[in-house]
């Protein structure tokens with residue numbers, strides 16, 4: 001295994017490219033990843049990739065690039081999302097200016113995950129500048145829509161058969177951790193319909209807000225505790241968050257309608273249909289036991305299946321080995337309570353690890369819940385360059401070098 005010297009990364013070019021990606025706004029919703037996609041496509045083409053851009057919906061492009069090796073090697077996919085969370089109101093800097101202070105670049109999506117996209121292309125660039133040639137193919141998918149579930153990005157590419165690879169890395173910010181599992185999410189809207197009446201004669205109506213409140217209480221007091229035995233070695237047990245509860249129109253009217261929005265997180269082994277059925281059954285039990293006449297419907301807003309890979313899988317071991325080679329440190333095995341695009345790749349049979357750059361802090365906290373999507377999101381440029389070197393090493397280790 002041959003190593004790459006640190007000075008081969010074009011650090012000025014890397015900083016300029018990440019700056020351009022951050023300035024190309026891609027807040028989702030609405031996404032509109034076109035400016036980022038154009039930058040990625042241009043860069044990949046300059047590196048010799050065959051590039052195609054596809055749109056799952058108007059203004060929702062994803063970029064697929066393939067850099068052919070010298071032949072008869074495996075294909076390694078790097079996947080990164082181009083969309084970002086909205087910036088929120090707490091920023092102390094312009095979230096789209098890509099301001100650099102003390103080697104740290106601040107920007108919406110700087111870490112999650114325009115840093116990952118940058119590390120991918122500068123990993124390839126680093127190899128080319130060093131005159132190294134790979135036997136296998138490097139495949140890159142820069143995708144739309146991940147922060148809203150990925151169905152218009154990685155999900156679309158997978159469903160359309162546009163992803164061919166033997167192993168994959170999803171370049172989410174994980175720092176010194178290789179993630180092997182993520183939870184799934186099921187977002188539901190429960191609409192409760194009662195019967196309107198004057199507030200002075202509530203016995204003539206059926207209050208939908210009151211019924212919705214009973215559903216909320218039953219979800220939290222009965223269903224959530226019953227799910228706690230669905231344990232996973234690396235992930236929190238399933239959870240339910242009541243995201244919103246709206247209902248009624250006026251103080252002196254019996255509310256005839258209420259809507260609950262819930263976010264049900266699933267562990268590997270659970271599926272969305274069963275999770276939805278469980279919630280339906282709970283609502284139906286409350287309704288059937290109630291002498292009042294009310295009804296409910298459940299609408300699925302979004303779902304992401306959970307994903308996991310064996311920590312002993314070759315791509316996981318390869319990420320750890322490349323990390324060790326470049327940094328001299330061990331990369332630990334971890335997971336995320338959030339959701340990611342990895343399951344789309346795992347579901348089509350591509351062994352997939354989650355591993356990418358983020359701003360290291362003193363506290364060993366999950367980056368997705370300390371920095372990503374929060375005010376003053378930032379990444380150390382040194383960490384991005386380090387990730388580029390690690391990705392380059394990973395390409396050599398997994399795809400082989402032509403002599």
Ligand SMILES: [Zn+2]
Nearest residue numbers: 081112113172
């Ligand atoms: Zn992300």
